[in-house]
Amino acid sequence: MFAIRRLPVLxxxxxxxxxxxxxxxxxxxxxxxxxxxxxxVSRASGLIFAGTVLSVETVAQNSESPLPLVQLExxxxxxxxxxxxxxxxTIREWAGAWDAHRPMHAGQxxxxxxxxxxxxxLTSLVGGPLGQFELDPAGRIIAAPSRDPTPLGPTHxxxxxxxxxxxxxxxxxxxxxxxxxxxxxxAREE
Numbered sequence: 001m002f003a004i005r006r007l008p009v010l011x012x013x014x015x016x017x018x019x020x021x022x023x024x025x026x027x028x029x030x031x032x033x034x035x036x037x038x039x040x041v042s043r044a045s046g047l048i049f050a051g052t053v054l055s056v057e058t059v060a061q062n063s064e065s066p067l068p069l070v071q072l073e074x075x076x077x078x079x080x081x082x083x084x085x086x087x088x089x090t091i092r093e094w095a096g097a098w099d100a101h102r103p104m105h106a107g108q109x110x111x112x113x114x115x116x117x118x119x120x121x122l123t124s125l126v127g128g129p130l131g132q133f134e135l136d137p138a139g140r141i142i143a144a145p146s147r148d149p150t151p152l153g154p155t156h157x158x159x160x161x162x163x164x165x166x167x168x169x170x171x172x173x174x175x176x177x178x179x180x181x182x183x184x185x186x187a188r189e190e
Contacts, residue, residue, distance in 0.1 A: 030183045033141055037130055039187040044126045046116025047089070048184060050078035050135060050177075053108045054088065058095065068095035069122070072104060074112075078139075080181050081188060082116075092117075093124050100128035109135040139177070 030038055042048065051074040059069040072091045079085045091114060104110065113131035117123045125131035136142045 026179055026183055030180060033180070034133070035130065037127065038184075041113050041126045041130050042184045042187040044115065045081060045113040045131070045188075047082035047091075047114040047123070048080035048112070049074070049076045049083045049089070050080075050109065050111040050139065051076045051089070053104050053106050053110065055106055056104060059092075067122075069093065070095050070098045074110075077109075078111075078177050078181070080184050081190070082114075092122050094122055097124035097128075101125050101132045102129065102134070104132075109137065109139070111135060111141070 034041070054073040054075055055071075057071045059071055061068050070093045072093070074089045074091065076083045076085055076087045076089055079087070083089055111133040113126045114123045115126055133141045
């Protein structure tokens, strides 16, 4: 009889522990997919989305653009922060920051973490390569950023040798886009 009365308490404790373990394992899966600095990168970002590169254009210095720029257009497929699904997003990045990450080309798919645009409308990837994940057509990460600590300032160019070679990740089979979105939004306290 004593054990029967304690059963609901025991079940509640087990459910709590199971949900805690799931939350821990989800965080570990996100870390495996995005690297150990994923929470810092998420918090520093103003725009987070997975999308397809539509165009890449260099904009030379002129009277309207005192800095050389790279202008990119993306179609948002998975919106996480600062954008909407299906939206066409134009990113204007200082050409000097372009060298801090792997180049992007029309047709490629990425999960991207951009700083909030400046008062000039410019932005760049958070932590250079830390904010850029190339995706295959099925949405799996095929090139992840370096796992080495990198300053998260807006324009800290990385030497070419720190831009990593593609590595394979198993995160799509371990974590869904919904779980990834939830984890990133949780890290951003949204």
